[in-house]
Amino acid sequence: MAQETQNHTLSVSGWAAYDSNPIPSNAGGENGVNDVTIEVLYCGICHTDLHYAKNEWGITMHEITGVVIKVGCNAGKFKIGDRVGVGCLAASCLKCEFCADSQENYCDQMQFTYNGIFWDGSITYGGYSNVIVADYRYVVRIPENLPMDSVAPLLCAGITVFSPLKDNGMLGSPGKKMGVVGLGGLGHVAVKFGKAFGHHVTVLSTSPSKETEAKGRLGADDFIVSTNSQQMQAGKRSLDFILDTVSAQHSLGPILELLKVDGTLVTVGAPDQPLELPPFPLIFGKRSVKGSMTGGMRDTQEMMDLCGKHNITCDVEVIAPDTINEAMDRLAKNDVRYRFVIDIAGRISNI
Numbered sequence: 001m002a003q004e005t006q007n008h009t010l011s012v013s014g015w016a017a018y019d020s021n022p023i024p025s026n027a028g029g030e031n032g033v034n035d036v037t038i039e040v041l042y043c044g045i046c047h048t049d050l051h052y053a054k055n056e057w058g059i060t061m062h063e064i065t066g067v068v069i070k071v072g073c074n075a076g077k078f079k080i081g082d083r084v085g086v087g088c089l090a091a092s093c094l095k096c097e098f099c100a101d102s103q104e105n106y107c108d109q110m111q112f113t114y115n116g117i118f119w120d121g122s123i124t125y126g127g128y129s130n131v132i133v134a135d136y137r138y139v140v141r142i143p144e145n146l147p148m149d150s151v152a153p154l155l156c157a158g159i160t161v162f163s164p165l166k167d168n169g170m171l172g173s174p175g176k177k178m179g180v181v182g183l184g185g186l187g188h189v190a191v192k193f194g195k196a197f198g199h200h201v202t203v204l205s206t207s208p209s210k211e212t213e214a215k216g217r218l219g220a221d222d223f224i225v226s227t228n229s230q231q232m233q234a235g236k237r238s239l240d241f242i243l244d245t246v247s248a249q250h251s252l253g254p255i256l257e258l259l260k261v262d263g264t265l266v267t268v269g270a271p272d273q274p275l276e277l278p279p280f281p282l283i284f285g286k287r288s289v290k291g292s293m294t295g296g297m298r299d300t301q302e303m304m305d306l307c308g309k310h311n312i313t314c315d316v317e318v319i320a321p322d323t324i325n326e327a328m329d330r331l332a333k334n335d336v337r338y339r340f341v342i343d344i345a346g347r348i349s350n351i
C-alpha cells in the first residue's frame with residue numbers, strides 16, 4: 001500500500017464489540033499529508049458487521065458519512081465542511097493494474113476500513129467512533145440533495161450491488177429481466193438501482209410479508225416467494241441476470257433455474273458456510289456464477305452521483321449508539337426495513 005499513508009495515534013471516543021455491551025475503543029489516527037479527518041455523523045450496520053461480531057473477528061463498521069474537519073496538504077480536493085463518505089476501503093498499493101484502473105478493491109494489498117493493518121503495523125477500526133482519519137483517495141463526496149443518514153448504507157450496500165450491475169452490462173442497457181435474491185440492506189438498494197436503470201425487477205424472498213412494500217415503495221415488478229415451489233416453477237428461464245444478496249447458507253440450484261440460457265448469477269452475499277452449487281442447472285442452461293466484492297472508488301463516486309441524480313437513498317431506521325446490541329439482534333432475526341444506521345453524533349440529519 002502507499003507507504004506515505006500515515007495513521008493511528010490520535011485518541012478519539014469510540015465503541016467496539018457487539019456481543020458484549022459497547023466499550024470505548026479510543027482508536028483513531030493522526031491526520032497525515034494524504035488524509036482528511038472526518039467528524040462521523042452516521043454509520044450503517046451491514047450484515048458483515050454481524051458475521052464479524054458473531055465470529056468474534058473484530059470491529060467492522062464501514063458505512064460512514066460525516067463532515068471534513070481537517071485536510072492534509074495533498075488532500076486539497078476536499079475542504080473543511082465537505083459532506084463525505086467512507087466505505088470498506090482504507091488503503092491499497094496505488095500501483096498495480098487494479099489500482100491503476102480504480103479497482104482498488106481487488107488490489108492484493110488492499111486494507112479494509114475495519115480490521116485492516118497498515119504498513120506501519122497500525123490497525124483500522126472503522127466508523128464506530130466520533131472521528132475517523134481517512135486517506136482522501138478512499139473518500140467520496142455526497143451529493144448536496146441527499147440526507148446523510150439514509151446515504152450511509154450506500155457506502156457498502158450501495159456500491160456492492162452497483163458494481164456487479166455495472167460490470168455485467170446492466171447500466172445503460174434498459175429493459176433486462178433482473179432478479180434480486182434476499183430483500184435486505186443490499187437487496188433493497190439493488191431493487192431501486194434496477195428500477196432506476198430501466199429493468200424489470202423480480203424479488204426472490206423467503207419473506208412473504210415483504211411483497212407489498214417490495215412492489216409498492218421499492219417499485220419491484222414481481223415478487224417470488226423462494227420457498228414456494230409453484231412460484232419458482234412458474235419463473236423458470238425468465239431472468240437475464242440475478243444478484244444474490246442472501247446472508248445465510250442456501251442452494252443456488254433452484255435460483256439458477258430462473259435464469260435464461262447463458263444467464264449470469266452474481267453472488268455478493270457472504271454466508272460463513274459454503275453455498276450449494278449443483279452442476280445440472282449450470283450445464284443445462286450454460287449459466288455462469290460469479291462473485292463480486294464491494295467496488296472501486298471511481299465506481300463509488302459514480303454511484304453516489306447517480307443516486308443524487310435519481311434521488312436514491314436507503315430505507316433506514318436511525319438508532320442511538322447505545323441501542324446497537326438490540327439492533328444487531330433484530331438484524332439477525334431479519335427484522336429491519338432495511339438498514340439500521342447509528343446516529344453517531346447524536347443530531348438530526350439536516351446537513
Ligand code: NAP
Pocket residue numbers: 045046047048049051156157160181182183184185186187204205206207210245246247248249250267268269270271292293294331334338
Ligand atoms: P441483510 O440486510 O440481513 O439481508 C440479507 C437478506 O437475506 C435478508 O433480508 C433475507 O431476505 C435473506 N435471508 C436471510 N436469511 C436467509 C436464509 N436463511 N435463507 C434465505 N434467505 C435469507 O444483509 P445485508 O447487509 O444485505 O448483507 C447480505 C450479505 O452480503 C451478507 O452476507 C453480507 O456479509 C454480504 N456482503 C457482502 C459484500 C461484498 O462485498 N460482497 C458487501 C456487503 C455485504 P428475505 O427476507 O427477502 O429472504
Ligand code: ZN
Pocket residue numbers: 046047048049062156157
Ligand atoms: Zn458492508
